[in-house]
Amino acid sequence: MDLPDLGPLWLTIRLAAVTTLVLLIIGTPLAWWLAHTRARLRPVVEAVTALPLVLPPTVLGFYLLVLLSPDSLLGGLWLSATGTTLTFSFTGLIIASTLYSLPFMVQPLQAAFESVGRAPLEAAASLRAGPLDAFFTVASPMALRGYLTATVLTFAHTIGEFGVVLMVGGNIPGRTKVVSIQIYEQVETINYDNAHALAAILLVFSFTVLVSVYTFNRRFPVHPG
Amino acid sequence: MTALSVDIRVRYRDFALDVAHDFKPDGITALFGPSGCGKSTFLRVVAGFERGAAGHVAFGDEVWMGARAFLPPHRRAVGYVFQDARLFPHLTVRGNLDYADRRAGPGRARYSLDDVVGGLDLAPLLDRRPVHLSGGERQRVAIGRTLLARPRLLLMDEPLAALDTRRKSGIMPYIARLPQAFGLPVIYVTHALEEVTQLCDRIVALSAGRIVAAGGVAETLERLDLGDIQGRFEAGVMLEGRIIATDPDWHLSQVDLGGAILEVPQILREIGAQVRLRVRARDVSLARTRPEGLSIRNMLDARVLALHPEAGSAFAEVLLDIGGQHLRARITRAAAQQLGLAQGQAVVALIKSVAFDRQALPRPLPPKPAP
Numbered sequence: 001m002d003l004p005d006l007g008p009l010w011l012t013i014r015l016a017a018v019t020t021l022v023l024l025i026i027g028t029p030l031a032w033w034l035a036h037t038r039a040r041l042r043p044v045v046e047a048v049t050a051l052p053l054v055l056p057p058t059v060l061g062f063y064l065l066v067l068l069s070p071d072s073l074l075g076g077l078w079l080s081a082t083g084t085t086l087t088f089s090f091t092g093l094i095i096a097s098t099l100y101s102l103p104f105m106v107q108p109l110q111a112a113f114e115s116v117g118r119a120p121l122e123a124a125a126s127l128r129a130g131p132l133d134a135f136f137t138v139a140s141p142m143a144l145r146g147y148l149t150a151t152v153l154t155f156a157h158t159i160g161e162f163g164v165v166l167m168v169g170g171n172i173p174g175r176t177k178v179v180s181i182q183i184y185e186q187v188e189t190i191n192y193d194n195a196h197a198l199a200a201i202l203l204v205f206s207f208t209v210l211v212s213v214y215t216f217n218r219r220f221p222v223h224p225g
Numbered sequence: 226m227t228a229l230s231v232d233i234r235v236r237y238r239d240f241a242l243d244v245a246h247d248f249k250p251d252g253i254t255a256l257f258g259p260s261g262c263g264k265s266t267f268l269r270v271v272a273g274f275e276r277g278a279a280g281h282v283a284f285g286d287e288v289w290m291g292a293r294a295f296l297p298p299h300r301r302a303v304g305y306v307f308q309d310a311r312l313f314p315h316l317t318v319r320g321n322l323d324y325a326d327r328r329a330g331p332g333r334a335r336y337s338l339d340d341v342v343g344g345l346d347l348a349p350l351l352d353r354r355p356v357h358l359s360g361g362e363r364q365r366v367a368i369g370r371t372l373l374a375r376p377r378l379l380l381m382d383e384p385l386a387a388l389d390t391r392r393k394s395g396i397m398p399y400i401a402r403l404p405q406a407f408g409l410p411v412i413y414v415t416h417a418l419e420e421v422t423q424l425c426d427r428i429v430a431l432s433a434g435r436i437v438a439a440g441g442v443a444e445t446l447e448r449l450d451l452g453d454i455q456g457r458f459e460a461g462v463m464l465e466g467r468i469i470a471t472d473p474d475w476h477l478s479q480v481d482l483g484g485a486i487l488e489v490p491q492i493l494r495e496i497g498a499q500v501r502l503r504v505r506a507r508d509v510s511l512a513r514t515r516p517e518g519l520s521i522r523n524m525l526d527a528r529v530l531a532l533h534p535e536a537g538s539a540f541a542e543v544l545l546d547i548g549g550q551h552l553r554a555r556i557t558r559a560a561a562q563q564l565g566l567a568q569g570q571a572v573v574a575l576i577k578s579v580a581f582d583r584q585a586l587p588r589p590l591p592p593k594p595a596p
Contacts, residue, residue, distance in 0.1 A: 119307070119309070119311055120311060120313060122272075122274050122298070122305075122307075122311070123305075123307065123311035123312075123313070124299075124313075124324075125273075125274075125297070125298035125299040126272060126298060126299075126303065126304060126305035126371065126374070127299075127324060127325040127328055127370065127371070127374045128299050128300075128325075128328040128329070128330055128374050129299055129324075129328055130297075130299050131297075131299075133299075133328075134299075137324070138313055141313075141315040142313075142314065142315055144315075
């Protein structure tokens with residue numbers, strides 16, 4: 001039996017890692033705002049954040065394709081600035097994955113920040129910690145479990161995405177061909193051995209990651225509040 | 226001189242707070258009143274946690290809140306001890322103390338981390354996590370942590386409310402000497418009169434969002450015109466005295482009130498120690514002449530200063546002079562009538578020794594931290 005091409009697997013892991021990093025940076029302030037705001041806009045923002053959970057990936061993928069295409073404002077600006085298109089590129093995939101996995105980052109973080117609550121932040125302020133200081137030294141450590149859950153879910157969910165990637169990225173080896181698409185391709189070409197091998201790798205990987213997270217959570221319980 | 230000057234208004238849907246007061250720069254001032262009267266909201270406005278307030282808050286010549294100014298909480302030289310301690314669960318006791326010490330404002334030289342650890346007996350707790358502390362230990366750590374931020378004003382929001390009586394009396398001595406030991410004024414929110422009389426020098430009584438009385442503890446508590454402020458059951462006076470004798474066989478102490486002598490359950494303090502005793506009005510009975518054959522140990526010669534029958538009720542409040550200090554008695558209107566009580570009249574005030582709540586008696590102060 002020939003070993004399947006592992007390139008798409010590395011590409012997938014790279015995509016998931018970059019997406020998770022981007023979402024940690026974007027998702028933290030968004031989740032913080034959602035957890036603490038009293039603005040009337042909040043339910044609207046919450047709904048938008050949750051949309052990728054319920055929309056068919058093809059719908060999201062279609063809009064992204066329209067948004068990122070060189071004919072659109074964003075895609076056109078990108079093309080004139082970098083000389084490359086956003087569609088059918090790795091950068092385009094990152095943008096797509098970021099939107100697609102947004103709820104998996106924001107929702108656990110929001111829940112974690114809500115359970116930390118305002119009380120410890122007031123305590124920190126009374127000890128002369130400014131808001132940023134209090135965020136990094138009190139809120140974040142107390143929300144550690146939320147961060148762990150959000151990171152793992154985002155990473156795993158990005159690895160498993162298929163529809164959006166296919167719509168936005170296509171199937172270009174080395175650039176946009178991720179492992180889920182590779183598996184689909186192997187099945188289409190009745191190459192079941194390779195499909196089995198790749199599917200097994202994904203299954204074992206996902207299972208191992210989840211088990212380690214649950215073990216970690218059990219062993220290092222954080223007591224907020 | 227004024228430490229804290231406050232003139233604020235807060236309006237919520239079914240709650241209003243309208244308070245103006247200048248707090249003195251030393252000692253412990255009780256902010257006293259029933260639940261929901263606005264005590265905690267007041268503290269939160271002073272600390273800067275409540276954005277919806279209007280008015281003026283100034284500390285010394287620093288404006289914390291004004292028409293256009295709002296100093297955020299972390300920039301105010303104010304320490305806050307919360308009812309629920311709010312220790313950081315992810316840090317040890319030492320970590321919690323360090324957190325405040327590292328961020329301390331100017332005045333770090335006033336006292337060191339070791340002074341605070343020693344003064345509050347925190348050394349055995351340093352490596353523990355907050356979850357493994359008792360309620361009383363948690364509050365002691367919270368007080369220490371607050372002190373280490375080197376505030377110039379300490380706000381305490383019912384710090385003993387969540388504790389049982391035994392733990393309360395364990396912490397009270399520590400709180401009592403905070404102003405002297407660490408050189409800062411304390412505003413102490415409570416609805417427990419026992420804490421007011423044991424800890425505080427002054428009282429600001431709040432009712433339904435307004436100040437109804439302010440002044441020294443003793444003279445405010447003996448006012449008969451304040452109606453329900455203290456609560457009918459708990460209303461009474463504070464007496465100050467000196468222990469002159471202790472009888473270990475009978476477990477009794479004698480306290481000299483400056484003329485009159487009271488016999489109370491033994492107070493574990495040295496002869497000569499100054500103590501404060503709270504006497505509830507309902508624990509004081511009156512007689513025209515000195516009765517005989519009674520179990521009541523305390524019979525004090527008294528003179529009626531004021532008589533205050535409460536219309537529409539069975540009761541009358543009587544203010545008595547017992548050789549300089551004052552006592553309140555709560556008796557029935559019928560009894561007052563039958564005894565023919567009148568202002569200036571000499572009577573005998575009777576107080577059972579057991580009326581002095583054992584737990585409310587002062588405990589010895591722990592040694593002060595090295596200067």
